[in-house]
Amino acid sequence: MSSDMEQGKIIISSDQFQLTIRRLCHQILENHIHIEDLCVIGIQERGVLLAERIRSELVEMLGDQPFKYGKLDIAFYRDDFRRRDTAIKVAATDIDFLVENKNVLLVDDVLYTGRSVHAAMAALQDFGRPRKIEMLCLVDRRFNRHFPIHANYTGMAVDALDEAYVRVQWKISHGEDRVLLFSGKDQ
Amino acid sequence: MSNSQLSTKHLLGIKYITTEDIELIFKTATEFKEVINRPIKKVPSLRDVTIANVFFENSTRTRISFELAEKRLSADVVNFSASSSSVSKGETLLDTVNNILAMKVDMVVMRHPAPGAHHFLSKHIDANIINAGDGTHEHPTQALLDAFSIREKLGEVAGKNVVIVGDILHSRVALSNIFCLQKLGAHVMVCGPATLIPKHIDKLGVQVEHDVRKALEWCDVANVLRIQLERQDIKYIPSLREYALYFGINKKMLENLEKEIVIMHPGPINRGIELTSDAADSGQSIILDQVENGVAIRMAVLYLLAGKRG
Incomplete structure (x- = not known):
């Protein structure tokens, strides 16, 4: 792991990380006056880690959780099932509410090709017809999109080659919150 | 890292799968159970997969359970039963199944009175085979x-x-x-x-x-x-x-x-x-929980076999 860290370039340090989360939460609150209509939904698995942080930060700011919160697994909706070399890992979906007429905020750590968000929007249809779907990501790799999808809230935009790899590390799993950029996918 | 695919291409019997396979099927079935308790009980995973339910023996609940599982995965389903088929005209098992596969079927769910019929079939055809009961052998x-x-x-x-x-x-x-x-x-x-x-x-x-x-x-x-x-x-x-x-x-x-x-x-x-x-x-x-879980388990088996790579 240490060699990975040496090779990766830190693009969001742990100091910046918390500021970025806070800024994103302020932006969410700014755009959602009717916070009770907001549904924050993390995309399994790494998006959920970010969504948890967004949730706890919002709760700290508001002193309460007036919005809905859920986790969405997109394994059954992916467009590369039976087309990719490796099997898709299945995780839990935990959404105990309908998104009918609600404002949904999808959360993922890195927005890359847009295929995960596309699958997530397909999956969301099974929980009702939302009024609006927004997207939040920590890192937006905006030049690598396969679909016409964009993020409404972005921690940082990264213009990297397709071969590059972005890894978000979390305090709970890596001891520190930060985002690293690697030059090759194999790292 | 836990495995995310089965060790086998077919489900011929419990004897031939590993404990890890069983754990993976259970984990996947838990997520499918959540799906079948939603207002919309369907996912698009198997929308490009065609499954033949080939039953050479009578079945009500297993067949319905498999068919529901297949439909909730968005697969195309064809049903075949021995009583309404050419089997009664003397066609062999291999010929019957090869004829079905010639119609571009990806998976075969079969019940057959002869123990080992699925093993025989798995050696001769390319599709995934799921044993829905072979005589007095396995289910x-x-x-x-x-x-x-x-x-x-x-x-x-x-x-x-x-x-x-x-x-x-x-x-x-x-x-x-x-x-x-x-x-x-x-x-x-x-x-x-x-x-x-x-x-x-x-x-x-x-x-x-x-x-x-x-x-x-x-x-x-x-x-x-x-x-x-x-x-x-x-x-x-x-x-x-x-x-x-x-x-x-x-x-x-x-x-x-x-x-x-x-x-x-x-x-x-x-x-x-x-x-x-x-x-x-x-x-x-x-007993009724078993019936509900049957659909989730069969969805998991079909999903995992369809997604098996390599």
Whole structure:
């Protein structure tokens, strides 16, 4: 792991990380006056880690959780099932509410090709017809999109080659919150 | 890292899959159970997959369960039964299935009276094969849903005492259950009249008991099987009435036990023979949970086999 860290370039340090989360939460609150209509939904698995942080930060700011919160697994909706070399890992979906007429905020750590968000929007249809779907990501790799999808809230935009790899590390799993950029996918 | 795909391309029997495979099927089935309890109970995973349900033996619940699982995965489904097919005109199994596959079918769910029919087929065709029962040999999805239901009810399977009561000799459910429960670490006992217990079954590491009361005292779970008269070419028991008297389970027997045990049955139940209605419909029975879990387990098996790579 240490060699990975040496090779990766830190693009969001742990100091910046918390500021970025806070800024994103302020932006969410700014755009959602009717916070009770907001549904924050993390995309399994790494998006959920970010969504948890967004949730706890919002709760700290508001002193309460007036919005809905859920986790969405997109394994059954992916467009590369039976087309990719490796099997898709299945995780839990935990959404105990309908998104009918609600404002949904999808959360993922890195927005890359847009295929995960596309699958997530397909999956969301099974929980009702939302009024609006927004997207939040920590890192937006905006030049690598396969679909016409964009993020409404972005921690940082990264213009990297397709071969590059972005890894978000979390305090709970890596001891520190930060985002690293690697030059090759194999790292 | 936990594995995310099965070790096998076919589900021929529990004997041929690993404990890790069973755990993966259970994990995936848990997520499918969440799906089938949503207002919209369907996912698009298998929308480009065609599945043939080929049944050379009668089936109601297994067939409906598989068909529902396939439809909830958005697969295209074709149903085929021996009575309405060219099998009655003398066509071989391989010819029948090859003809179906020529119509671009990706997976075959088959029930066949001959033990090992699926093995034979798996050596000759390219599609994924799922055993929905082969004679008196195996019925793997039933065993998976039984063990999954036990885990759901009791928290875990490992260390639990499970007795399988009834016609063990003719039961594919019994054999698959023995393999599955043992792989998951349960202690297994079989209980029934001596004529309906296969010789040397103790070699599989199961206990044998002929007194149903003692068996019930020992167990945490009783999986009660039907007397399969249709498979019995000779008389194995003097009469159903006598069987019911010695091996039938009723509510009073359950109430007299020191602990509350779980009652299971793969169906169809012969009420009043192996189980009385008050026992089958009691709070201890998880028979209808088994049916619900059957769809989730079959969705998981189909999904994982369809997604198997390499």
